[in-house]
Structure formats: C-alpha cells, structure tokens
Amino acid sequence: MYSKDQQPLLTTAMVLTGCEEKNEEYYLNNIDSANKKVEQCNQDLGKAFMVSDKGGIEKVEKESECRAAMSAIKKDKKLKNK
16 A cells, blocks of 8 residues: 555645646537536526626636637537538
8 A cells, every 4th residue: 555655645646637727629629528617607607697796707707717618619619510
C-alpha cells in the first residue's frame, strides 16, 4: 500500500484530475457534455436572475466552461449544416 506521506499526494492528484477545466475543443469532441454544461449554466443563470443576483449572473456569463460549451455547440451546428 502507500505510506502515510504518499497518501495526500495521491489524493491531491486524483482531485486535480477530476477537476480539469474543459475547453472548447473538449466540448466540440463531446457535444453531449457541452449540452449538459449549457443546461447547467442556463439553470444557474436563471436562479441568479430570479433573486436579482447581479454578481451571480456575471459569474455565469464569464465562466470559461460555459462559454466554451456554448461556442462548441455553435461550431458543431455550423459543421453539421455544411
């Protein structure tokens, strides 16, 4: 097994791997994930809008993964229409 000194490092590596930021290229290759991400972003935006949380609205609008997913969906539609 692992020594006590190795366990925090292994746990940190596992957490960082799962939290990797997804970019437009990732979403372009995983359109289902892009659609799910945009749906989540729209839900978060709707919640922030309902309580007039301007900071929350800006946060969602500026979130890089939301923007990447939306851009990938637009590009995918253009590619499919050609």
